[in-house]
Amino acid sequence: MEPSQANFCHPYQPYSIQLEFMQSLYRCIEEKQVGIFESPTGTGKSLSLICGALTWLRDHERQSLQGSVEPSEKSDWLAQAEHAAQRRELLVACEELEHKLARVREEEARRRRRREASKGSKKVRIGKENAGNALAEDEFMLNDYDSDRETTSHLSIPNDGFSSATQALLDKLQAPAKKEVEEGKEDRLKIIFCSRTHSQLTQFVNELRRVKPPSSIPADPEEAAPESHIEEGVKHLTLGSRKNLCINPKVERLSSTTAINEQCLELQKPGIPKDKKCPFLGSKDDMERVEAFRDRVVADIKDIEDMGKLGREMELCPYYASRSAITMAEVLTLPYPLLLQKSAREALGVSVKDNVVIIDEAHNLIDAIAATLSTSLRLSQIEQAVQQVTAYAMRFKARLKGKNRVYVMQVIRVLNSMTDCLRATTFKPSSPETTLTAAQLMSGKGVDQIKPHKLLHYLHESKLCHKVDGYAESQSNDQDTYSKGVLIQFQNFLAVLMNPDEEGRFFASRHDKDVSVRYTLLDPREHFRDVVENARAVILAGGTMSPMSDYSDYLFSYLQKTRLSTFSFGHVIPASNLLAQAIVKGPSDVEFDFTFDKRGSEKIMVDLGRLILKACKVVRDGVVVFFPSYDYLAQVVSVWQRLPAEQPIMTALNRVKPIFQESKSLGVDEVLRSYATAIDTGQGGLMLSVMGGKLSEGINFSDKLGRAVISVGLPFPNANGAEWKAKLQHIADVRYQQCKKDGKGEADCQSAAKSASRDYYENACMRSVNQSIGRAIRHRNDYAAILMVDRRFATERIRRKLPGWIQESMAGGVPSWLEMETRLQQFFRGKQ
Structure with a gap:
């Protein structure tokens, strides 16, 4: 199947790498693949994901409908007439649904105008808590428990688990979904989009609002543009946990997600007095209100905050009422945990079966799966x-x-x-x-x-x-x-x-x-295999997915090689906007070896300080330096405060730029504000940060905030710690068993196991490096220098684990610092 539009309904004229991205994504979904997509931040990755996936979805639905209603060439006039009648029914059903949603949108617009007109008037309080005495002790008593009811069918105990009473209530709330079959399509094929946080999902939703995908209704050649009068809006639904969507003041104030889940279920149990039950839960008599909620949720593209506001306005629980819209939706957005836990998916009523799953910010997917299923006391x-x-x-x-x-x-x-x-x-x-x-x-x-x-x-x-x-x-x-x-x-x-x-x-x-x-x-x-084997296609996307071998070796090792594809796309910036280089020696010709045994050398620390000082004199605005750990950052700063004796590094740096430092124990908002203010006022700024710290991921050092990024050393985790010892031993065991299965000898398998363990260890380190150095270039017109300070960055083994667009800029030999300083001056000449 070829895409119906050359530009994939992109709202702008897409760059060549965006077109390549969308074409590869379309092909990946069509061929039912698992795809790993690396595209640097600033290259329009979210829009490319949306446009490529939605174009495929609408094309697929249109082709499916066409195939299901078109007669064969040998059909007689009766079959032709039947086909025409079927197509008219489909078109009428679609038109009715779109007209209904258009009316809902118009009514929403009127509501917004009324709200704006009445701003300043007294607001009605919704869900005010009833004053009451302390709960009676009977509230804490257990119901009789019959051991005969124990069954192994409930061994998976989800945080969102439902009692039979809750399930019955949920069935009532989901009743409108059955009506959807009559109105249009039965639980339509979906794009399920996941990211780490709701703020990232909100950014995705904002991009989704810009896109107008092609219609899924097949055109009839006998009619003149029959679908032209139908604007088929995107049917989107955002899902969240009770913690994100609860509007009951007595429940949402609880301290933990689990406590909120338990209290919500408790308020629904049979025998609970009516005045103790949650006032926002729909009942059998509320079906009309639930249907109205469903239509309003789907008519406009809403984010998680919009869902909560709508629930409060309608005095209806958005966590439960949103289920009625799942069938109608063609795009679902939800955070990682709700996808990664099977029990959470089942509790929400979300199925990955034959749907397309897209996971954004997937560079930490393996860690996210582990975190979702890990716990401590x-x-x-x-x-x-x-x-x-x-x-x-x-x-x-x-x-x-x-x-x-x-x-x-x-x-x-x-x-x-x-x-x-x-x-x-x-x-x-x-x-x-x-x-x-x-x-x-x-x-x-x-x-x-x-x-x-x-x-x-x-x-x-x-x-x-x-x-x-x-x-x-x-x-x-x-x-x-x-x-x-x-x-x-x-x-x-x-x-x-x-x-x-x-x-x-x-x-x-x-x-x-x-x-x-x-x-x-x-x-x-095994905890992600259920998603991979049931979904039509699974797409992992991120700005820095390199190195990718861990995904193929340890997350998808059971897949046939023909089903897994990897893609690494370049940047949209011109080559002249990036200067990336490994720095092996400093201004005093000291070799930069930041291995654990040698990085304590004061000579290395002082020469590092001299290098940063010289870079700060060349780079006018913001310079961000990433260290391998908080402890090492503190150690270096301590040395800089007293050496060299004639003028300590910190004193010299302060004369060039104000210095800001990330703290392990404190938040970063205040230090970021101060840093941005210093740069806006023309002073410039030097930010001392940590790879894997708070500023190394999700923070945007675009334009003047990050004209140079300096990565110091390699942030290898502590291989002697009990957890990393266990991880590396596990990787070695997995590789050893695979090797034995392939019929190799003992010596070969021992060597392969050791090599796999080392590779996994390096990959964990390089993912942290790649996240840090990706903080600077954030859009097409941005420019920055990226200096990787350590002799190991010049080795082929480490260099090939950097993103492709960084490697391309590093072509050529390793310069001396004097040559590098000249290159820096030439790079920034005319740019600042």
């Missing part, structure tokens, strides 16, 4: 949990009967087992971290008789953790000693105790007088 929290459950059991012991009593005692046993294990954990003097096993955590007295999956099912069904938490809060007079939500965190931790040992590890860490235990997922493959 502190010893002090577990001790607090023991106290809370024990106090609850003592208070209600006369009323705890049967299975409730059994399971409450099991919870106390497991908590005590974890407490004893962490108290007994010993650490080497050289390391505050060690590895534990699930067996060690569950080795307490009588714990071997407990079936974790049954206990977890009980906790989910009984809401014990939520009830104990509520009781503990009601009894606490000292908020400083009360820890909210620790039992809910324990419930999440219990779930990962059942994961296979080869998928992840438990690590204990020492923090002053406290000890924490965390579960880290080491193998993300």
Whole structure:
């Protein structure tokens, strides 16, 4: 299938690399591929994703409709007449839907005009909290629990899990979706777009508003432009968690996502008095309101904030009411966690089956999968949990009967087992971290008789953790000693105790007088495989996806090579707008070797300071320097404050530009504002930052804010730490097993395992470097110098892991600093 439009409905005249991007994306989706797309920030990546994917979607739907209604060449007049009737029905249905949505848009515009006209008038408060007395203790009692109801079909316990009562309510809310079949299409094929944060999704939604894709209605050659009078708007829906969409003041103020989920479900349980139920939940009598919400959500392209405002205006829960629009939507936007967890997708009613999944900002996808399925607890929290459950059991012991009593005692046993294990954990003097096993955590007295999956099912069904938490809060007079939500965190931790040992590890860490235990997922493959195998196509996109080998080797290793494609596109800037170079030696001819053993040399630090000083004299506006760690940044600044004795580096730098420094413990908003102000007032600025820190990702150092970016050293993680040791051993084991399966010898497999481990370690480092150096060039007319200071940047092994557009600019030999300084002067001459 060829695209219906040469420019893919792009709102502007696309650049050649944008056209290439959209063509490759279109082909990838058509051929049902997994595609990895690297396109630098500033090249219009979001618009290219939208235009390429939506053009394919509409072309595909049009072709499908055409194929389903067009008769074969040998058909008789009766079949021809039937075809004409079918096409008219489809066209009428589409026209009716578009006309209805147009009326909704007109009404929305009238509402906006009325709101603007009435600004300043007294606002109506929605969802005002009822004043009430403290909850009665009966609220914290458990319902009778029948063990016969336990079933292995509920072993996946999601944070968004539904009780049967909730599911029945949700079924009512989703009733309008069935009507959609009559109005148009049954659960249409979708583009599911994900990014890390709602702010990034909001940027995507703003771009989506600019695009007018081709119509999906097939044209009839016998009619003159039959679709010309139909403007087929994009049917978009943004989805979020309860934390993002809840409008109930009593629930949304809770501290954690899990607490909000649990309280929401609690307010829906049968037997809850009407005045205690959530006033924003739709009921059987609210179907007309839910339908109105659905139409208003789809008629205009709305972001997550618009959804909340609409819910408050209509006094209807947007988290639940939005489900009715899923069937009608052709583009869904949602954050990572709602896609990556199968339980979350099922709770939302979102299916990836045969749909197109696009994941933006995917450079950290492997880490995001691991983070979504990782969890931690502190010893002090577990001790607090023991106290809370024990106090609850003592208070209600006369009323705890049967299975409730059994399971409450099991919870106390497991908590005590974890407490004893962490108290007994010993650490080497050289390391505050060690590895534990699930067996060690569950080795307490009588714990071997407990079936974790049954206990977890009980906790989910009984809401014990939520009830104990509520009781503990009601009894606490000292908020400083009360820890909210620790039992809910324990419930999440219990779930990962059942994961296979080869998928992840438990690590204990020492923090002053406290000890924490965390579960880290080491193998993300199986947790993303369900998406890959069910979706029509999966697209990973990012500004810096290099190095890409980790995705093919460890995330998609089960795929046939023909199904995985990688693309790396150049920048839209002219070559003359970028100067990228590896710097091996400084102004005093000191070799820059920032390996862990050598970077403590004061001689290296001083010459680095001289290099930065000379660069600051050439570069008029903003210069951003990225260091490998906060500790090393502090170490370098300490040396710069006293050396060289005749004029310390910091004194000299301050005379050229004001200096700003990123802090690990403080936010970056204030320091960024001060930095931008200094540059706007013509003073220029020097920002000292850290690779992998707060300023190295998602911050825009465009134009004057970042005329030069200097990357110092390589930010390798601590390979001696327990977590990285486990990660590297896991990678080596995976590669060794693959090698053995291929029939290779022991020596070859050992070598391959060692090489794979080293490569993975380097890739983690280079992703951090690539994110940092990508902060400067942000649009077509931007320009900047990128200096990579370390002898290793001149090696082929490291250089080939840089983005392609950076490598192209590094062509030629490695210059001396004197030559480099001349190049810098020539590069900026006439530009500043």
